[in-house]
Structures are given as structure tokens and as C-alpha cells.
């Protein structure tokens with residue numbers, strides 16, 4: 001069955017975008033009613049939240065949507081992720097009446113980083129039957145004993161694939177419920193973020209698609225509905241729905257990714273060192289143990305020395321406490337009139353995610 005299509009015009013207002021000539025003014029939206037499953041890759045950041053809000057605006061019944069969050073710490077000791085992120089995702093899912101499924105690489109990025117003559121760990125994911133499925137973990141042994149490196153070479157910058165992309169791929173490939181069905185994967189990359197992301201297709205077969213295969217056939221499409229949106233339009237979407245953004249934005253961070261993202265800027269690292277010194281020292285200790293720093297040019301302490309903690313974080317110990325907790329207690333939805341642009345908006349947005 002071929003999906004019918006219609007055209008959405010992206011609302012580009014304001015100044016000329018640096019990638020304006022390399023991305024389309026319009027994107028083609030498939031008929032969302034033609035899919036059996038609609039999966040939103042939901043990090044808890046503003047762009048994945050904008051994807052959810054966008055498809056709700058498209059008239060999709062929230063009961064037909066699934067949020068999928070990849071836990072980068074893989075249920076292991078807190079190392080890379082914001083402690084509050086899982087709680088924030090749960091609060092969003094509850095507010096919109098959307099099921100939320102967690103998936104992870106067992107032991108997360110930390111276990112992969114500490115891999116010493118072992119195979120990469122298995123992928124685990126929650127199922128609609130409320131069980132946890134486990135796949136993989138029997139590959140060839142290998143050794144990392146290094147952080148993912150800040151480089152364009154994805155073999156060295158392995159974190160995104162190990163903790164996110166491969167986890168989603170494994171979940172779809174190993175879930176019988178997607179066989180013989182039409183599945184729609186929605187992700188929140190935007191052209192504005194980088195020249196590499198500007199080249200991403202807005203709509204294409206997902207990497208797990210096997211529609212032309214002879215066995216285990218599944219039709220899986222991949223849509224990036226906010227690829228053409230500017231950051232201002234993303235915040236406007238959150239404002240219109242009155243959704244409170246992740247607390248990291250309120251502390252001054254320009255993007256929500258791993259708390260200890262390898263791309264973190266000096267100001268971000270200075271803020272993390274100030275608000276969570278034990279976590280920061282753990283990373284510094286791994287640098288000493290590996291004999292290899294995260295950043296190519298300097299140890300993490302030296303990079304943090306070049307930055308300053310965000311004033312928004314210094315001024316709000318209550319928000320710092322929330323960011324370091326596991327339960328989202330504040331209200332998650334407010335009115336558009338009471339909604340406030342967070343301190344991190346249009347700020348330091350280092351990293352590809």
C-alpha cells in the first residue's frame with residue numbers, strides 16, 4: 001500500500017537561514033492514518049518534544065503514538081545522563097496519555113566504555129506486554145577503555161550508535177509486532193543544527209525497513225517532521241501547547257542530551273562541575289585511567305576552567321535539585337500565557353545528540 005501524501009509549508013520567518021539554500025522550503029507529510037504504529041524517538045529534549053506536539057497537531061490520536069526513550073546509562077550507575085530525564089519523559093507521557101517505552105544497551109555507555117576483551121552488551125527493551133526483551137550481546141570480544149571521541153569519525157564517536165541508533169534498530173528488528181505492518185519512526189533532527197543534518201532526508205525508508213525482502217517483511221518509514229524548523233519555531237510550538245521544557249534548558253543549557261555529552265562546551269562543563277562535582281570527578285578519573293581525554297586538546301577540568309557556570313543555575317538551587325533528582329514533581333503543562341522561554345533558549349547548543 002502506498003501512503004497518500006500532502007504538502008506542509010514550513011513557516012520560515014525572520015532572517016535568512018545559513019542552510020536555506022540547501023534545504024527544501026516544503027516537506028511532504030505522509031498520511032499518518034495509513035500506519036499501524038507511530039514511534040517517536042523521545043529524548044526529552046525540545047526537538048523530540050516538538051515532534052510529538054507536531055503530530056498531535058496533525059490530528060493523530062495520542063493513543064496511537066508510542067514514545068521510545070533510550071536510557072544512555074542502560075540501568076547502570078549514573079554516569080552520562082541527566083538523572084531527571086527519565087522522570088521528565090514519564091511526566092510528558094502521562095500528560096499526553098501516550099505510552100512510553102524504555103530501551104537501552106545493558107550497562108549503557110559506561111559499560112561499553114569500560115569494555116575490555118568483551119563483546120558489546122545486549123540491547124534490552126520494554127514491550128507492550130510489560131516484559132523486558134533482551135537481544136544481542138554475543139558478538140566478537142573487543143576493547144575500548146576510552147571515551148567516545150569528539151570527531152566526525154563514527155567509529156571513534158561511537159556513543160550515538162551504541163546507546164541510541166542501534167538500540168532503536170534492535171528493538172524494531174526483534175519485535176514481532178512490527179512484522180507485516182506499517183510502522184512510522186519519527187525523529188527530531190533539524191537542518192539548522194549542522195551542515196550534516198541539513199543533508200538528512202525529511203522522509204525515507206527507515207534503516208529497519210524490509211518491505212522488498214522475501215522474509216520477515218516490515219514496512220518502516222522514517223520522518224523528520226521538524227527538519228525545516230528554526231529553533232524559534234520549536235519554542236513557539238512548546239509555548240502554544242504550554243509544555244514546560246526539560247529543566248536543563250531552565251538551568252541555561254542550550255540543548256538536552258547526555259549531561260556529560262562529549263561535545264559539552266566550557267560553560268556547560270563549568271556548570272556541571274559546580275552542580276554535580278562527584279559526577280564530574282568520576283569522568284575526570286576515567287580520563288586519568290584511560291590516559292586519554294574526552295576533548296582532544298585538554299583534560300575535562302582544564303576545559304571547565306575556561307568556562308563559567310550559567311547564572312540561571314547559580315540563581316536556582318531548586319532547579320539544580322530537580323535536575324539531579326529522578327522524579328519530576330512540578331507541573332508539566334501550563335497555559336501559553338504563563339509559559340516562559342527557558343534561560344538556555346538560543347544559547348550554547350554544542351553537540352550532535
Ligand code: SF4
Pocket residue numbers: 072080148159160163257258260261262263351352353
Ligand atoms: S548526547 Fe553526546 S555523549 Fe550522548 S550520545 Fe549524543 S554525542 Fe554521545
